[in-house]
Amino acid sequence: MSSNSILMIKTYEQLKAISDPLRISVISQIAHKSKTGKQIGESLNVSAPKIHYHLKELEKVGIVYIEKIELLNGIAQKFYITSGTDIVIDPELIPHLNELKESIRASIYSILSKSKAETLSAPEESFSVTSGEYMDWPIISIQTYVNINRDQFMEWKKKYHNLLDELATLEKNNKGEKTRFFISSVGFEASTEEGENQ
Template identity: 35%
Template sequence: MKDIQLLTTHEQLKTLSDPFRSQLLLRLMEKPMTGQQLSEVFELSRARIHYHLKELEKHELVHIAKKEEKNGIVQKFYQSVSRGFVADRSLLPHPEEMSESVRQMMINMLERSQKRVLSAPEEALHEETGSQDPTEWKYLSAAFEFKATEADFKAWQKKYFALMEELSDMQKQNPSADAKTYYFHSLGIQVDEPLFNRQKSEGES
């Protein structure tokens, strides 16, 4: 699976703008799944699931990752071709579709993250330290607003992705039996108006 796939057609943008298809795509970014498995997840008929899978496959957003035979029936496992998508500059004449496809993916990622939080084990949410320092907690939950130029944001983002790669590589280099799986969802986007009105405390510069 590629890290980033370039979207080169207007039809690809329209396909990603469909709320349900972007939900399917997010599931198939996580792992390969069959039409039957997806129909059980979304509680929809296999026929409807296969229709949407074929549309995603036609526009080269998913592919058949593997096939398995079970009880004489060949099962096809579909998977996203990439972990992320970005529109080619040639699609700039279609800004509405570009914005809507990104918006739908973000919304569906938020909904998927909500489900991951709801299904997290109880121990993941037990904070025993009692510390007022969030960096001491064993989970991460925070929201921020900052003033920055676009150049500032992009420069910081490079450092952020490098930091995530560093965390990912730690267990690859030194595997530990105590290692747990951590799920991250990051969202950084320009907004029209700030919602956080942070007042400075006395003595704070």
């Protein structure tokens, strides 16, 4: 988690650049760690030239940048990373937000796919338990439905993001031993039928 976690979308060009579901997937791949176009392509099962094209388009509008360049067999390997981890859209762009509907859905699906991949590749000790008390386990595993109004959800969401900011501060100030934890969360209005059955 970076202290500079906000990626503010301020222009229509930037909004248009992230309106492509594949670009949202590319962004999710390099939100926390820089990768080359080839590495991204291998993760997404997309050709490297196609990934490089989209990286260049995202770079043009300041959404990604080259964090470092390494030489491999005399060939420059460019490592791209996003300019922030959490995408926030300037309210001035609200008239254009309809263009983002499918990209937002694709982004959430990408987050869930990443969660599945991280779960499958996590070390065995990640799921070791030392007591019968869930709150003593160093994991979070929650999936639920709640029936509240939208204003209540938005108020709770603010508190949740404050907790994430607190986590970022802990990371920034921690000078001792560190363990890397993966945290993934999504939340959205679900179908009424599904919610009522839970």
